Amino acid sequence: MGTINQFSHLTAKERDSLSFPAKVVKERGLLVGDVLDFGCGFGKDVEALKASGFEVFGYDKHYFPSYPQRKFDTILCFYVLNVLLPEEQALVLMEVSNLLKPGGKAYFAVRRDIVYEGYRTHKIHQKPTYQCKVTLPYRSILKNESCEIYEYQHFNVLRRESSDDCVFCNLSTSAELIAESATAVAFFDRFPVNPGHALIIPKRHCSDYFELSFREQSACIFMVNFVKTIIQRQFNPSGFNIGINNGKAAGQTVMHCHIHLIPRYPNDVGNPEGGVRGVIPARKGY
Numbered sequence: 001m002g003t004i005n006q007f008s009h010l011t012a013k014e015r016d017s018l019s020f021p022a023k024v025v026k027e028r029g030l031l032v033g034d035v036l037d038f039g040c041g042f043g044k045d046v047e048a049l050k051a052s053g054f055e056v057f058g059y060d061k062h063y064f065p066s067y068p069q070r071k072f073d074t075i076l077c078f079y080v081l082n083v084l085l086p087e088e089q090a091l092v093l094m095e096v097s098n099l100l101k102p103g104g105k106a107y108f109a110v111r112r113d114i115v116y117e118g119y120r121t122h123k124i125h126q127k128p129t130y131q132c133k134v135t136l137p138y139r140s141i142l143k144n145e146s147c148e149i150y151e152y153q154h155f156n157v158l159r160r161e162s163s164d165d166c167v168f169c170n171l172s173t174s175a176e177l178i179a180e181s182a183t184a185v186a187f188f189d190r191f192p193v194n195p196g197h198a199l200i201i202p203k204r205h206c207s208d209y210f211e212l213s214f215r216e217q218s219a220c221i222f223m224v225n226f227v228k229t230i231i232q233r234q235f236n237p238s239g240f241n242i243g244i245n246n247g248k249a250a251g252q253t254v255m256h257c258h259i260h261l262i263p264r265y266p267n268d269v270g271n272p273e274g275g276v277r278g279v280i281p282a283r284k285g286y
Contacts, residue, residue, distance in 0.1 A: 004085065004087075004088060005083060005084055005085050005088065005129075005130045008083040008084055008088075008129070008130065014042060014044075015042075015044045016044075017044075017048065018044075018045055018048045018049070019044070019045055019078055019079075019109075020109075020146075020147060021076070021078045021079075021107065021109035021147060021149050022045045022048070022049065022076065022078065024141075024142055024149060025076065025107050025149070026049070026052070028141075030074065030105070030107065030151075031049070031054055031074055032073050032074050032104075032105070033055070033072070033073025033074060033101075033104075034055050034057070034070075034072045034073050034074070035049065035054055035055060035056045035057070035072060035073070035074045035075070035076065036056070036057050036058075036059065036068055036072040036074070036075045036076070036099060037049075037056060037057070037058045037059070037075075037076045037077075037078075038059055038075055038076065038077045038080070038092070038095070038096055038099070039059070039060055039061075039077055039078070039079075039080035039092070040058035040059060040060045040063070040064060041060055041063060042063055043058045043060070043063065043064060045058075045076070045078070046058035057072070068099055071099055071100060071101045071104070072099055072100060072101060072104060073101050073104045073105075074104060074105055074106070074107070075096050075099060075100055075104070075105075075106035075107070076106070076107050076109075077092065077096055077106060077107070077108045077109070078107075078108075078109040079109055079110070079111060080092060080108075081108065081110055081134045081136075082110055082111045082114065082131055082132060082133070082134055083129070083130060083131055083132075084130075085130065087222070089134065090181045090182070090219065090222060091226070093180065093181045093182060094179040094180065094181050094223065094226050095179075096108075096152070097152075097154065097177065097179050097180035097181075098178060098179045098230065100152075100154065102154065102157070102173075102177070103153075103154075103157060104153075104154075105151055105152065105153055106151075106152040106153075107141075107149055107150065107151055107152070108136060108138070108149070108150045108152060109147055109148070109149045109150075110133075110134040110135075110136070110147070110148050110150070111131075111133075111134075111146065111147060112133075112143065112144070112145060112146055112147055112148050113145060113146040113147075114131050114132065114133050116131075117131065117132045117133060118130065118131075118132070136150045136152075136182060137182050138150040138151060138152045139151045154177050154180065155171060155177065155180050155185045155203065156171035156172060156173050156175050156177060156187070157173060164205060166205055166254075166255070166256050167254060167256075168201050168205075168254060168256040168258065169205050169256065171185075171187065175187045175188070175190070176188045178198055178227050178230060179223060179226055179227055179230070181219055181222075181223060182219075183202060183203060183204075183215065183216055183219035183220075184200060184201065184202050184203060184216070184219040184220045184222075184223045185200075185201055185203060185223075186198055186199065186200045186201075186223050186226075186227045186261075187199060189260070193260075193262050194237070194262055194263050194264065194265060194268060195235050195263065195265075196231040196234065196235035196237060196263040197260070197261070197262050197263065198227050198231060198260075198261045199258045199259065199260060199261075200220050200223050200224050200227060200258065200259040200261060201220070201256060201257065201258045201259070202216045202219070202220055202257055204216065205256055206256070206257050207252070207255040207256060207257060208246060208247070208257060209244050209246050209257045209259075210246070212257060220259055221259075224242065224259060224261055227261055228240065228261060231261065231263055235263055237263030237264055237265055238264060238265055238266055239263075239264040240261060240262060240263055240264060241260070241261075241262040241264060241275060241276055242259065242260070242261055242262075243259070243260045243262070243276055244257070244258070244259050244260070245260075250279075251279070273285075274286075
């Protein structure tokens with residue numbers, strides 16, 4: 001990752017009781033099945049919820065660094081995004097989406113009382129700590145002067161009001177989602193060229209990659225990198241082809257921009273030399 005806030009963990013607080021967002025989701029009966037507290041800090045919410053009989057796993061990059069090796073029905077992510085830079089925020093959204101079971105729900109709590117954004121010297125630790133305002137494109141279930149709680153579900157679970165018949169805008173609930181951010185989503189191809197073949201798309205309907213905003217293009221490419229690590233771990237390919245069919249002359253058949261991430265394996269073709277130059281077979285060699 002390019003830019004990180006190396007002292008973000010210093011904002012973790014010692015508490016004697018459940019955090020306000022944890023109380024809200026608990027009282028509303030939203031803690032279903034196996035629960036993950038992603039970015040749990042010192043783990044007080046995990047401890048208190050376990051004492052109440054919930055099955056809860058805590059993960060924090062700095063304090064509980066054992067990364068989850070399974071998926072969860074409910075994921076909590078409280079006051080994490082406000083202390084992260086944009087790249088780190090996107091990574092957290094992708095990680096949470098990847099760890100969430102199909103049909104599961106995640107709850108993100110963000111602060112609404114931040115007056116000054118940017119770096120400040122922490123009063124206790126005397127280190128430069130960062131805070132920023134965060135707005136997410138998810139359903140808000142509570143908002144007051146100090147806090148907002150969002151409910152997240154996978155892109156292909158939510159029903160969107162749309163007359164568009166685009167198969168990517170209305171992604172099937174049977175599609176196996178890999179990761180999602182505020183701007184992009186990745187899933188396994190329904191007709192894979194090779195095992196692990198994935199598609200990365202912008203959420204906004206747009207057929208032409210070159211008409212995407214820089215933010216949308218960046219979100220898609222950032223997601224390609226994230227999805228590659230997942231495919232590498234799950235399928236262990238020897239290489240990858242990355243490609244975009246942009247326009248009918250280039251072979252585009254679904255008119256919603258999508259990036260193919262195709263794992264490659266030894267001997268999956270007779271002669272792989274030339275790679276993507278093979279889109280025009282007679283000109284593959286040079």
